[in-house]
Amino acid sequence: MGGWLASDVALITGGGSGIGRAVALRFLDEGARVAVLDRDAAQLQEVVEAAGNLGERMLPLTGDVRSPDDLHRAVEATVERFGSLDVLVPNAGIWDHHRSLTGLSGKEMSAAFDEIFDVNVKGYALTVEAAWRELVRSQGNIVMTLSDASFHPDGGGALHTAGAHACLGLLRQFAHELAPRVRVNGVAVGGMRTGLHEAGVEPEDFTGPYVLLASRTNSATVTGAVIPADGGIAQRGSRTPAGGGAL
């Protein structure tokens, strides 16, 4: 089997929908064997069916990225089935649906903060914690889904923006701590049509940079890097020129 990821084994969190699903199917096309973890078992089954014959090289795993036990079980199951873990894609996430500072009470903000940071930030940290030993063993790599919100305001509300910035911090620290054995990079995606969002671009359009960064041959010296795949948001702004017009 040819492809840029032939002989590699990947584990993708949030692989049941959106960008995680699209990356899983693209990695299969590139020759990889792919484990997908999601809390939604029905969505995982749909992805395996969408893969057709290539579904034989998929391992669906139900779990929650807030649970260290679920994540350790997922890594163990991946290695037991496929023999190694070469590429980790921390990706599972939720959105704050643009809830602004002025639209939240203190109690609502407190609850929303915990929910967003638990999944989007702690979930990424725990995913890497569960996998780093196998990645050191395989001299593998991590490709995180980051966001335009990792760099700019207005990709969501304050909680989403803060969480996305925090994930950039995780990427940089993990790239430092795991060098030179494990490369750690990210793809900062912009708005796309997924379970979280209704923008016009399809998730498949974002998968190329994941393949490039995951590829040992084509990105051997790249670590701590983020490819912006934001459709030009950095140049034109996220959504609105200013946020305080209604105050």
Ligand SMILES: NC(=O)c1ccc[n+]([C@@H]2O[C@H](COP(=O)([O-])OP(=O)(O)OC[C@H]3O[C@@H](n4cnc5c(N)ncnc54)[C@H](O)[C@@H]3O)[C@@H](O)[C@H]2O)c1
């Ligand atoms: N959609 C966009 O426009 C956009 C833009 C920038 C960044 N992102 C990021 O892309 C990533 C994927 O989002 P998406 O747009 O594909 O959303 P999505 O809702 O289509 O997919 C996210 C998947 O994560 C799973 N998930 C959520 N919480 C989980 C948990 N606790 N444990 C296990 N699985 C869980 C969901 O079941 C779902 O299948 C997120 O990190 C998101 O912040 C998305």
